[in-house]
Ligand code: ATP
């Protein structure tokens with residue numbers, strides 16, 4: 228490709244809104260442009276890299292027998308109401324109406340569509356297991372779209388859904404997916420860790436996240452210095468004591484009826500628009516569930532919580548469950564209902580200014596305590612186990628260390644949550660209808676692109692791994708002297724014929740501009756046609772290492788191979 232004929236709008240200065248390293252370099256090197264907050268265009272260079280990442284993902288998905296398809300981004304709200312995610316997703320779900328006033332959503336993910344498709348099209352155990360996947364644009368009205376491609380409101384995801392007759396079959400698929408993800412992220416050259424994650428509102432039990440290690444990462448990973456143990460920090464803290472399963476949830480759901488009015492009041496109170504991140508931590512101690520929502524600086528809060536969880540918060544549980552919401556504003560207490568609401572409460576609470584504490588006994592969640600101003604007291608809550616840096620690792624091997632990670636993928640055993648809600652059944656060998664069990668598996672494709680740049684850059688621009696770079700060779704011609712132009716044209720032809728993907732900087736720009744742009748863009752091999760063109764000699768440079776050499780035109784193909 229001739230640079231004069233493509234669109235690579237490089238920038239000399241860093242745009243003021245570039246809030247992450249990858250964001251800065253992708254903008255400056257002309258890979259992406261923002262349309263509005265959280266929504267981007269991929270320019271030709273960005274699209275080429277995206278395609279290479281997607282090709283690797285496709286190869287690994289196809290290799291384990293997943294079937295690619297494409298589902299709609301525009302979805303009827305009906306299915307979302309059936310699974311109750313119409314409410315559960317809250318403000319993150321982008322909703323719209325058509326001319327007949329019917330409700331629609333722009334898909335943030337595709338469990339509803341995938342499950343209803345399989346419900347309608349798969350009837351027998353003979354057709355199972357079955358795995359489908361797609362690479363598609365997703366929409367989420369993120370509270371804080373930021374860091375460029377890392378947290379967008381429109382982004383590209385690979386999402387896969389597997390359907391099974393038995394739990395064993397799901398376990399097997401989960402392992403295969405986990406291995407495929409490991410291969411994908413290795414092939415993408417990422418420094419990553421897979422961590423034990425929190426199944427949360429998805430209703431699943433077993434789940435792992437894949438985290439690209441990077442300082443900009445919004446997740447904290449606790450990992451062992453000497454073993455494979457790694458968990459996201461929330462899970463590391465609750466892992467030993469808290470296990471969430473749909474069965475457990477169902478049991479809990481039988482107990483008590485939620486006081487909807489009270490819950491709504493709490494929700495309304497918490498419904499402030501807060502421009503700071505909140506984090507919720509769920510603990511189980513002494514047969515009680517404790518949800519703590521922190522605001523402001525998570526690191527400071529986590530440390531505070533570790534040492535100052537207020538025991539009285541737990542004692543606030545009113546055993547006869549009859550109390551009403553009190554004193555909204557400075558500490559409010561009210562019955563909240565079932566364990567499934569924990570996530571709903573979290574979601575409300577994360578938007579609030581408040582510290583919210585929600586407790587429960589074995590039967591369910593019974594109170595939430597909201598306090599926007601109070602400092603946590605000094606009393607330690609005895610049975611809570613916390614993980615901090617330098618404690619022993621839970622598996623007994625080595626000590627815990629913390630690292631920041633970007634969630635680039637997640638694998639989930641969803642179980643029967645969606646299949647039950649959507650009545651997705653199959654006929655077993657005896658001809659009896661049974662509920663399907665499911666897994667779902669996501670990779671943030673556009674986020675992964677940015678994560679790669681977080682790990683592959685220097686102070687001059689991007690330093691792509693060879694197989695992911697938009698072009699393999701960047702050919703520069705320094706001025707318009709006929710011998711330089713002619714040699715450059717010959718090399719362009721020669722390398723293109725030999726199968727190399729070459730970007731040829733044929734623009735009428737100063738040498739300094741061409742070198743700076745070339746460093747920004749980050750193509751692995753640079754060939755510069757300059758002073759020694761009449762002798763057929765060019766300069767050869769490796770972007771990642773800065774190694775530099777002269778070589779003759781005739782040696783170039785060998786050199787590159
Ligand atoms: P996060 O915790 O960062 O909000 P998530 O857990 O909500 O992500 P999933 O529902 O697991 O995301 O979606 C699968 C993958 O999609 C994630 O692992 C991540 O790589 C990617 N992803 C999620 N949200 C975004 C976003 N706003 N922008 C870009 N990629 C995203």
Ligand code: MG
Nearest residue numbers: 319367369378
């Ligand atoms: Mg999210």
Ligand code: MG
Nearest residue numbers: 436446634637
């Ligand atoms: Mg997540």
Ligand code: MG
Nearest residue numbers: 436634636637
């Ligand atoms: Mg996730």
